[in-house]
Amino acid sequence: MTCKKKLIEVAIPLEAINAASAREKSIRHGHPSTLHLWWARRPLAACRAVLFAQLVDDPSSHPDQFPTAEDQERERQRLFAIIEDLVKWENSTNEEVLERARAEIRRSCGGVLPPVYDPFSGGGSIPLEAQRLGLPAYGSDLNPVAVMIGKAMIEIPPKFKDMPPIHPGIKERSFYRNAEGLAEDVKYYGEWMREKAWERIGHLYPLVDLPKEYGSGKGTAIAWIWARTVPSPDPAYADVHVPITTSFMLSSKPGKEAWIEPKVDRSNKTITFVAHNAGTKSEIAKAKEGTKAGRGANFRCLLSDSAITSEYVKRVAQSGGMGQMLIAIATEGKNGRVFVSPTAAQETVAVDVERQRAPGIALPNHSQYVGVLGYGFETFGDLFTSRQLVALNAFSDLISEVRAQILIDAVAAGLQVDAEPLRLGGLGAQAYADAVSVYLGFCVSKSADYWSNLCTWRSDPKNLGVGHVFARQAIPMVWDFAEANPFSKSSGNFLTSLDWIVRVVRELPGTTSGEIRQVDAQSVDYPVGSVISTDPPYYDSIPYADISDFFYSWIRGALRPTFPDQLNTIAVPKMEELVADRMRHGGADAAEAFFLTGMTSAISRMCGHSSPDYPAAIYYAFKQSEVEQEGISSTGWATFLQAIMEAGYSVVGTWPVRTELANRTRASGSNALANSVVLVCRKKEASAEVITRAEFIRALKRELPPAIAELQAANIAPADMPQSAIGPGMGVFSRYKAVLESDDSPMTVKAALQLINRELDEYLGGIQGEFDADTRFAITWFEQNGLKAGDYGTANNIATARGISVESVKHAGIVESAAGKVRILKRDEMDAEWEPDADGHLTVWECCQHLVRLHEKYGIGHEAAVMLKKFGPKADDVRDLAYVLYNICEKRGDAKEATAYNALIADWTDLTREAATAPLTNRSGQMRFEV
Structure with a gap:
């Protein structure tokens, strides 16, 4: 690689990013997602971390400063600490933390900050976080609803940065930072609208x-x-x-x-x-x-x-x-x-x-x-009911009136009287009136979600009140519905929608300029030297163009005079939307062809115009059902990767990002698959050669095992390992011009994914040879029987093949053998007072099971940490066994047991940290492992 390797191509603190991303789902007040509903937004924490890691050099790129592996790892951990602070929601407005991250980016970029472009900007998470990190932020989308959300979040706040409000009367404070003054005006004129509406329709x-x-x-x-x-x-x-x-x-x-x-x-x-x-x-x-x-x-x-x-x-x-x-x-x-x-x-x-x-x-x-x-x-x-239509129309009609009032007040407050509106780059009174009216137009559209005959009455104690239409990404049928009062003080009223919006605007960074355009991703004109970070549509995902018409009608009615070019169509454009929609394209095959052609074209344009100095980051969201049915070689995933390959990219890394909170306290303990994968891509070398299937398999066998070992060392959760292993595996596949099958046809991405998964299975099977004989017996027996009893004769054959007897495994405290039957002891049947240093017949199996037992009971606590410390250098064997057993449980369909091993690995970093400072007690002697 001639350019500097970036941090995201080597390692990132994945668990910290996942924990922050999952937690973000429960944060409401001030979160940009509450400005206006948009579906499938990427978590801000993940976007922020990925952008930082895309731009910051990995220490291995500076051998003069970090000559040894140890030096590089120390520096990596320093950068990880910055990311771990950066992803916390509480630090999203912490200038000290943000400036520390910006300084690292400036250092790696030679002081010249590159523009970040997201050609599928959707809800605007990526451009917003680029802006927060001090980078020039650009984005585009075909959907006018998404474009308007992006403009409200990214374009408008920097134009009126640090400006005091213009409304008459008492101001909330004397100093206004970022968009705080704009937010206060949105609040003031929103309340003005509410009073005018009450006068007209309150009866x-x-x-x-x-x-x-x-x-x-x-x-x-x-x-x-x-x-x-x-x-x-x-x-x-x-x-x-x-x-x-x-x-x-x-x-x-x-x-x-x-x-x-x-x-x-x-x-x-x-x-x-x-x-x-x-x-x-x-x-x-x-x-x-x-x-x-x-x-x-x-x-x-x-x-x-x-x-x-x-x-x-x-x-x-x-x-x-x-x-x-x-x-x-x-x-x-x-x-x-x-x-x-x-x-x-x-x-x-x-x-x-x-x-x-x-x-x-x-x-x-x-x-x-x-x-x-x-x-x-x-x-x-x-x-909508007749009364709901009256209310929505009344508030919508008031947008033009409130805009006229804001213009009068803005001129009185001293803003320049110019002819340039907001859409043409104006910064004076007219542009400011446009800006405030955009957020008030969102109030109308946002209220429609609560003023529909599809809203439910929620009777549960935690959410007692009016529910909104889009509780999920669909328009549901509702048999009994709640008609909210726009003028009450409870759920569904106009001022509540206004308050959500004001809270968001108040916290928007607006630190650098930004621009969101309405354009097809296949036609984007990228700024020179763009860094690509994007979240494209996902194959046969929900057709958001269809359901976003619910909001588009109201946004268009309220804001068409302000943004006539973006809101000039009767409905949201449908046919151009890059999803494999069978209904639109006349069947599955035609839909797949449309998606592959369009996505390849869009990503080709990305690849051709992005900076060669930085890797691209492309998000892919898995549907849980998709993966459960087809695994990592699912049609949607394979088709998406195929588009990336054909566009000229080589995949050099994959990072699984978890965005959903589990129902357990320890969210990372769930063995559900990650919701998204971030693909790290570089432009394929022009000199790429053609190889055969046999040569590809040999390259996989040579390069994949050490890469998987590194992922294990980084404590990638077992549930995420198949997706993580795709990175180095596809890195091998995609660096070649083509891999030819025996009949000289090009190997498909789907076939390559299957081979990568096979190599992962072989790797996990191979590390079993490093364990003691009793543990190897237990693995084989567990694979065949789980925790159920089996015949003694079969057990004896397995034991003999490993140079031991069933009695040896029984003596080790792993199995019960009686009446011609053998079964593995459950964790709760093992000695609760067991100490590894007092066990004369110690095995990796026992260590793993006792550690899992303590982790299930106490989590990342003193008990599990002390136990881990007592394992000494064999702790890595215990972690390896957890990976092996998770893989077996997945194949057996034992979700409960799989979760226990996944949770242990997910918390391994924290456990190791706790173990480092935990005092050892009751150590009776030197530990030893039977081999």
């Missing part, structure tokens, strides 16, 4: 009469809770609409349970609803059932108890016969929420509203992601 949201037991008087509604209805399928009640609901629960908070009682009068053919703010166990249990009768759209009729089938519901809905009825009202009481029975007056106010203009974009024909298909919903406008 549509009347107060609610509170029950006598709650002091009577009036209360503000939090939400009106509705049930969809269909005519009873029973001919005797065919003229009566009955509710189809998933639940009648309003609150499951212990001691404050609330529920809805449907009162059925069959003689008068009526159903009324009574809200109860307390209930017995049996009443609560019955309320949880609603009128559901099995899975899907299957219900029971409250009047006749006859079945309401899914087919019946669809038939009624498609003919326009589905209705809705008010079943309860959630209100703000003096001492918390109070649930009130519906009244005819409250229902009339809502349903008698004249329906206003609605988004006319047709819903996509994607039943996998659009659950409302078949139930009478045809356009995005159908996802």
